[in-house]
Amino acid sequence: MDKHASILILGAGTFGISTAYHLAKAGYTNVTVLEKSPTFPPELSAGNDLNKIIRAEYEDPFYAELALEAMAAWKSPLFAPYYHETGYLLCNSAAALEKSKKSLQKSLDSIRQRPEFNDKITPIVSRDDIRKVAPVFDGPMEWKGYFNSFAGYASAGDSLTAVYSACIALGVTIHLNSPVKFLNYSGDVCTGAETTSGKYYSASATVLTLGASLGSVLPHIKRQVIAKATPVVHMQLTPEEAAKLRGIPVTYARDLGFFFEPDRRTNLLKICPAVAGYTNYSTPSGLSLPPEDNEFIPAQDEVVIRRLLRETLPALADRPLIGRRICWCADTADSEYVIDFVPEKKGLVVVTGDSAHAFKMLPTIGGWVKDVLEKGRQDSARWRWKEGNDADVDISWRVGKTTDFSDVKEMRRDSDLPRNHEQPSKVL
Template sequence: MSDSAPSFKPPSTLLIVGSGVFGLSTAYALTKRPEWASTQITVLDRAGGSASIPQRPVFPSRDASSIDSSRIIRADYADPAYAALASAAQAEWRKPGPDSIGGDGRYTETGFLLVADNEPPLVRNARGLEVKSGMGFAREAYANAAAHARHSGREGDGNGDWVQPLDGREAIRNATTTGAELGDWGYLNRGSGWANAERAMAWFYEKVRRTGRVKFASGTVMRLEVDADQRRVVGAKLADGRSLRAELVVVAAGAWTPSLVDLRGQAVATGQVLGYMDITPEEQARLGKAPVLMNMTHGTFLIPPSNRVLKIGLHGYGYQNPTKVTSCLTVPKQHKSSSDFTSSGARKKAGEEHFPEIAVSQPLTHLDDPTLWMPASGERALRKGLRAMVPWPSVADRPFNANRVCWYTDTPTGDFLVTYHPYWNGLFVATGGSGHGFKFLPVLGEHIADNIMGRCTPILKDKWAWKEVADVEQAIVTEDGSRGGQAGLILRTELRKNGPRI
């Protein structure tokens, strides 16, 4: 693409659709680069107002995946590239003080206990392909975490290694502090922890706003606007009739990205369940000292509570919500057959040509339906995980009093999708967080900006590239060894099965 050539020239106007981790971090990175000093940067988000002040825009939107009480901050990856990138991000999270993203209690280093059940490192999936298991992920993550601990001089502090292998259920039970026999093998990384995601995003938004270089706009994108003759995206059409034009459009709308750009075969929106319950001061005191707990075989995780609210989640294959849309920008069929798609007849049918009705998994959140409650199948998985992680009678059977369906943007390999569109000029996509993008907030934008300017490191450029897909209709299942549960669940089908609360 000419847009990403070494002779890159920054556009005069830039529109970033989405103010989550990918969008905000990109905007901030570009404000620091002298080449972009003359570029008008606009960040657009649905940014629906709060319930108490509905007219006030809030960035990011209240149902964005980055808005939550807590997110795991770790460099524990089976992939060395992500382990290195997360290690660089952790260095920023650890910096103290109000001017640091992790300061003022936004980041807490409690340690991270990652375990798996006995299973071979490689297993066969439903399609008969050999893929990494939870145990395979855990052992490779341990090797990378231990290597980074040695490199950073954090091998030990007199009380044991920073990254300590745990062989057997008794060793794991002693490390949990909850008395849980959580798995068969794992390790404790004392150099990981968790962040208050909502507070960190609010801090980062203010950091971007104070640059004075970014305009924030509120509105729902109905579809991207295109110049078909030039094969170029030229802006976005909003639900209220407005059009925002830009020389370069970056779509970083998280799980809503596949509803605006055809990502079939590249990425899909999946709903992941989270459950919350109130706990007593005594339970808070005990659980607040625990490390983050995660079983990679089952995908359940528990983050130490704060403010007497316990949260448990499922990092699984998730639920899809197939929905017919006409908002998704596709590649014209004529292009695939090498015929002239810019004929007058095609231009007359631009809506049909570039925005046909297709089915995509589209987020359904509490802003769409305030009464939404997670599927009973997801609640059962959370309950099973809670009983395994906190085997206390007072907690194990206590009802959840709040829940959330958090929407990932999953890719087949768990790699991000950060690249120019292979067909449409003027369009760059930055998405595919796959449930692990938040921790990179302090450093991700610099790498996205490098990619926009054609300077990205070869390894990340390759990982984050647009992939060749033989069958775009084949369901996307993230097979990186980090997921648990059952694949192929449909949200609305499972919601119809909901019976009495458990």
């Protein structure tokens, strides 16, 4: 591809900003990004979060390899300030289903044989084993699993901002507050996109990195990717409480949920319940798409979150939760990404199907998109367009059943709390 070719990237979330960065770093001089959000990190980007798990456990060795490459890149100068190798405690509680136990075993098998993990894995078979890797946990924790010291987490929103600044320094043009309404075509050639304000951007290559919202701009993606949501909550700790939890491993009971060491800037503890995901099919197109309002979570998930805390840090189990929201990803049936040209449309590439496991690839993912643009095709069958596939099927590492929001009886919002309870409406 000509280094001066105009490349338009739609969406500045994890995939989009990484793509812009890799293209600009490789010498592409005419890269423009359109992002719906008026602020960066984008309000509704799945990557705009306090933290994300960085680990190389994958049932599929192909992704384990990619995750190891990404982990090496997390230690490079741009990313290193945002990567914290606190280790990863991955277990099942005593009540876990057999499927959850099998999935954990596969995770362990995926790394146990690799030389990178020599001396990094500690089996967890008793309460005492947990005490050795996380002495501050004082809940009952009859958990079984393992501790992996070669893993940790990234400060997610902050690392996106670092990549954004690097893009600006490299000459990428990023337009915030620019929601894309539709794509423009001349015959079967995609010539660019138009925003809701009527501004037209022409391009010789257009890259769609719209995350879970892809279907709203490219409806013929149909059900090969499905927008699915996971709840996220936070708890405000005092500086003293946060100091006590400093350096704890990312702690994940596969059947209950996970949390991280408190954020180093805000002392917020971020917690996600274990869920198979929620869809939102109540849309005009009939596709599952994110709604505008994301500041709620299903009440049933608060119960799970409090169980997780009762198991680990019982003193926090009944404390108020804040920053309740749902976070949207784009799932594929086999949880493979889709990085490919759209068939029968020239000059149009989709980068989607993150399937809730792509943030760890932030440092490297844009390089794979650059390769596809340069070659003019996707060589790997796994990342091709999957026309006709329906993503709403069961896969091995997802435990439980996806629920549509229309079937959830009770939602909780921060605004439901008593008025005298001072709560920030947003924590990010």
